[in-house]
Structure formats: structure tokens, C-alpha cells
Amino acid sequence: MRTRSHALAGALSxxxxxxxxxxxxxxxxxxxxxxxxxxxxxxxxxxxxxxxTPDASLPASDARTEALYGERVRWGTIDPASLAPGVRTIxxxxxARGLHFFCAPEDAARWNGRTLLHLVGTGDTPAATNGILKRxxxxxxxxxxxxxxxxxxxxxxxRNDSACYLAMRQTVVYGQPFAGAPFAIDDANGILRRxxxxxxxxxxxxxxxxxxxxxxxxxxxxxxxxxFALSGHSQGSGHALLLARDFQVERLVMLxxxxxxxxxxxxxxxxxxxIASFAASGPKTPSARFFGYVHEDDSIAVYAQVASNYDxxxxxxxCTFRATGAAYPATCRRVRGAAAGCTGFSAHASxxxxxxxxxxDACAFPGDRSTNTTTWAFLLTTPL
Numbered sequence: 001m002r003t004r005s006h007a008l009a010g011a012l013s014x015x016x017x018x019x020x021x022x023x024x025x026x027x028x029x030x031x032x033x034x035x036x037x038x039x040x041x042x043x044x045x046x047x048x049x050x051x052x053t054p055d056a057s058l059p060a061s062d063a064r065t066e067a068l069y070g071e072r073v074r075w076g077t078i079d080p081a082s083l084a085p086g087v088r089t090i091x092x093x094x095x096a097r098g099l100h101f102f103c104a105p106e107d108a109a110r111w112n113g114r115t116l117l118h119l120v121g122t123g124d125t126p127a128a129t130n131g132i133l134k135r136x137x138x139x140x141x142x143x144x145x146x147x148x149x150x151x152x153x154x155x156x157x158x159r160n161d162s163a164c165y166l167a168m169r170q171t172v173v174y175g176q177p178f179a180g181a182p183f184a185i186d187d188a189n190g191i192l193r194r195x196x197x198x199x200x201x202x203x204x205x206x207x208x209x210x211x212x213x214x215x216x217x218x219x220x221x222x223x224x225x226x227x228f229a230l231s232g233h234s235q236g237s238g239h240a241l242l243l244a245r246d247f248q249v250e251r252l253v254m255l256x257x258x259x260x261x262x263x264x265x266x267x268x269x270x271x272x273x274x275i276a277s278f279a280a281s282g283p284k285t286p287s288a289r290f291f292g293y294v295h296e297d298d299s300i301a302v303y304a305q306v307a308s309n310y311d312x313x314x315x316x317x318x319c320t321f322r323a324t325g326a327a328y329p330a331t332c333r334r335v336r337g338a339a340a341g342c343t344g345f346s347a348h349a350s351x352x353x354x355x356x357x358x359x360x361d362a363c364a365f366p367g368d369r370s371t372n373t374t375t376w377a378f379l380l381t382t383p384l
Contacts (some may be wrong), residue, residue, distance in 0.1 A: 008164075039298055050370075054180065058205045059083065065106050068378055069138035070379040074209055075103035077127045080147050083197040093123030100148035100198045101126035103137035104210040112140035114227050114250060114308045116380065118242075119194065120145060121154040121234030121256070125280045131354040132255070135376040138195040141229070142216055146194045148172065149185050153235045156293035157182040158272070160262045166274035178230050193238060194195075196220060225249045229380060233352045234259060234301060241313075242286040245278070252285060253379045258309050271312050278313050286315030288333075291379045294352050295321075295337030297363065299344020308326055310334055323357075323370040328378045335375055337363075 012315035041165035047238040065077030077099040081089045090098040103110055112266035116136040120129050126145035149172055158164035167180035170324055175190020206213055219227060219311035225247045237257030263269045273279070292310050296303045328335070337350060342363035350356045350363045350370075357369030 021073040023215040025191065027091055029275075047083065047114065047368075058201065061102075061205065062208070063206065063337075068134050071110070071138040072106035073132075073134060073137045074105055074106050074206075075137065075143075076100070077101050078198070079195070080194055083201050084188065086186070087218040088149070088189050089195065090149060090151065090269065091110055092125035092128070094125070095126070095127060096127065098150075100128040100194075101130045101145040102149050102198065102202055102206070103130075103132060103133055103143040104206075104212070105137060105140055105142075105327060106209075108139060108210050108212060110140050111142060111210075111212050114141050115219075116141045116143045116229045116231060117141065117240075118139045118230075119143040119148065119191065119232035119236030119239050120150065121232075121236050122150055124150065124233070129233065129352055131352060131372065132253075132376050135354075135373065136229075136380055138379060139377060141323060141380070142210070142212060144216075146191060146198055148191045148239075149189055150235060152183065152240060155259060155261065155264055162262050162272040164194060165238075165260045166242075166384040169238055169274075175244055184314070192220075198255060207327060214220050223247060231255060231379075232257065244290070245281060248284040249289070251289045251291065251380075256293075256348050257296060257306065258313075259301045259306065260309065261302075261305045262381055264305065265302065269308075270310055275309050279306075283322065288316065290315050291333050291335070293321075293335040293337075293375065293379060295347035295350055295363070296339040297337070297347035299341040307334075321370075321373060325371070328375075328382070330382060332378075332382075335379070345382050 028335055052283040061076040062329060063074060065072055065074045070328045080100050081087050082257040102124050116133060118133050120126050126147055133145055137143045154165055154168055157168055162175050163180045168182055170178045171181040171185050173191045175185050175187040177184055199213060199220055203217045228249050230240040230244055230249050231253035233255040234257050237254035240252055240259055241258055260275055261269045262272055270326040290313060292315055294301055294306045295302055302365050316336040317331045318336055318382035319329055319332035321335055321337045322328060340362035346363035346365060349365055355364050355368050355371045356363055356365045357367040359363040
């Protein structure tokens with residue numbers, strides 16, 4: 001599992017660019033995630049609503065504007081370690097430094113008031129795998145993808161320890177110690193804190209290009225996430241699911257996940273406790289707002305296991321992937337890539353690539369046989 005997912009991340013670092021070009025133990029276990037998440041620095045809360053002004057002393061990003069899907073989109077990357085003390089540099093499996101990614105419509109008047117927060121998979125970097133974000137920003141969203149502590153995946157870390165899966169994900173998301181977690185992450189490096197630092201930077205450095213960054217930052221600091229859509233790939237889909245459980249969000253899109261299973265790959269495989277008892281845990285976001293997209297040939301996010309997790313989570317109707325832009329039924333909540341003899345490796349990647357597939361391999365990347373343009377738009381914008 002670990003070897004394949006890490007190899008995938010390295011391949012995605014190459015494939016994402018090619019596909020785009022081809023298509024022009026401390027805390028008590030009873031501590032609540034919501035209480036941890038509500039902690040934000042008073043100074044940050046004080047100036048969150050102020051009009052930020054660009055500061056020449058801020059670290060520079062590589063922001064640029066590009067025509068994407070017929071719209072002008074501003075996007076860029078920034079080194080997380082340059083934004084705040086104590087933020088750790090994380091290398092992607094490709095060897096590249098992991099970078100935060102952001103995007104927004106060039107014309108702020110096109111902003112639809114919503115923000116897509118996307119979480120990449122194990123060993124990946126948002127600098128390489130950001131296709132769904134660029135699609136979202138062309139549709140009018142603002143988009144952010146924080147680079148986070150993603151070197152260790154849940155199934156390798158927890159294996160058959162059912163309680164470990166939730167504790168592991170809480171640790172990664174909140175940067176706090178949870179009983180039963182297989183490792184520790186400090187506050188500065190939890191997903192939410194890293195995202196706060198990214199938005200604080202954008203609210204100043206990108207104020208002249210997209211003023212709503214200050215509004216988005218204020219919403220995150222207040223944990224008022226009703227206008228946030230969440231998405232995640234592979235391991236990232238599980239972290240996004242945890243956030244959708246703990247906060248009310250606009251929607252959740254799980255790509256190639258959630259992969260959490262005890263006894264994975266055996267006849268005895270089963271959902272860990274936090275998935276099996278999801279409905280009883282009182283999720284803040286109803287499952288009617290959950291979407292999934294996974295390929296039947298995926299051997300990393302094993303299709304039958306992920307589908308069983310979707311059952312436990314209460315996802316709605318299944319529909320098959322539309323390769324060339326045909327419309328999806330409004331009731332669809334699970335997009336299924338039909339079995340086509342793809343390798344599990346390429347099938348896992350297909351859900352996060354703008355284009356893929358060839359005459360000899362339906363999931364090959366780079367490739368131009370199929371596109372996710374319509375699928376991503378459906379997952380992000382279909383009325384709820």
C-alpha cells in the first residue's frame with residue numbers, strides 16, 4: 001500500500017503537468033475536535049476583516065494568470081515554511097519541496113462566494129496535483145490546497161487497529177495529540193493551522209489581485225465553513241471527510257477514497273469504527289451533501305472496499321463515469337469509473353487528472369481519450 005501510493009505521488013507530479021499541457025499522546029481522548037479547531041490567535045482574529053495591504057517584505061509566490069476552460073484564472077504556489085515559524089518543510093515523494101497551491105478568478109466579480117479546500121494524497125504535493133482546483137476557479141470558486149504532513153498513510157499506520165484511524169486523522173487535521181494516534185504532529189503543522197497561515201499570506205500578498213481572500217480567511221478563523229466545499233484524493237479524502245463531520249460545509253467530494261479499512265485486501269475487511277458509526281457520531285454535514293468518485297480498477301482505493309465505506313457514510317445513487325462530457329443525472333452521488341482493464345495504479349490517478357486514457361489503455365496518463373472536465377464541474381456545482 002505504502003509503496004504503491006508513494007510511487008503514485010511521484011508519477012502524478014509528472015503526469016499532472018503533462019495532462020494539463022495536453023489539454024491547453026497528551027490530550028484526553030474526550031477532547032473534541034471542534035474545541036481544538038476553534039482555537040485561533042487573538043491577533044489573527046482582530047485583523048481578519050481589515051483591508052490588507054501588500055507588503056514588499058512578504059515571501060514571493062510564483063502567481064500568474066492563465067486562460068483555463070475559457071476563463072482567466074490567477075494561480076500560484078508558495079513555500080509553507082516561509083509563512084510562519086515552526087512550519088516544517090515536507091518533501092513530496094518526487095523529491096520536490098511540497099508547496100501550497102491557490103487560485104481564484106482573475107476578475108473578483110466572478111467569485112461565486114465559495115471556496116474549494118482540497119487535500120492531496122500520500123506523498124503528493126499540491127504544486128503537481130491541482131487539476132480540480134483549476135477547474136473550480138474557472139467556475140468561479142476560490143481554491144486552496146495546503147501542503148500538509150502527508151508522508152504516512154492511514155492503512156500503513158493503523159493496519160487492523162480500528163480506533164487508530166480516527167485518532168490518526170484527528171492528529172493530522174488538528175495538530176494536537178489524540179489518544180491512540182500512531183504519531184504526533186504539533187499545532188503549527190496541523191492542516192487547519194497551515195491553512196490559516198496560507199490564507200493570512202493571501203489576504204496580504206494577493207489583496208490587489210483578489211480582495212476576497214480576507215473574507216475567506218475570516219470565515220476559516222471563525223470556523224464558519226458553510227461556504228467551503230471540501231475535496232480530497234486518496235488519503236486526503238479521509239481528512240476532508242473528518243472536517244465535513246466536524247463542521248458544516250457546503251459539500252464534500254471524495255476522490256479515490258475513503259480508503260480506511262481493517263483487514264484490507266482480505267475477505268474479512270471492514271470499515272473502522274469511525275466510518276461504521278459515522279451516522280451515529282452526529283456529523284455536522286449531512287450525507288446528502290457527500291459525493292464520491294472512484295474507479296472499479298483501482299487497487300489502492302479498492303473499489304469494493306470504498307463502495308462499502310460509501311454505504312456506511314450514506315452516499316446516494318451510483319452512476320457511471322461520462323468520458324466525453326455527457327450530462328450526469330442530478331441524483332448521482334457516486335461516480336464510478338467502469339472496469340476497463342486498467343492497472344490499479346493508473347486507475348487511482350485517473351480521478352485527479354484533467355485528461356487520461358489512450359486507445360490501448362483507458363486510464364493511461366498522459367492521455368486524451370477521456371476528460372474530467374464535466375465530471376469535476378458536476379461534483380462541484382450540481383444543486384443540492
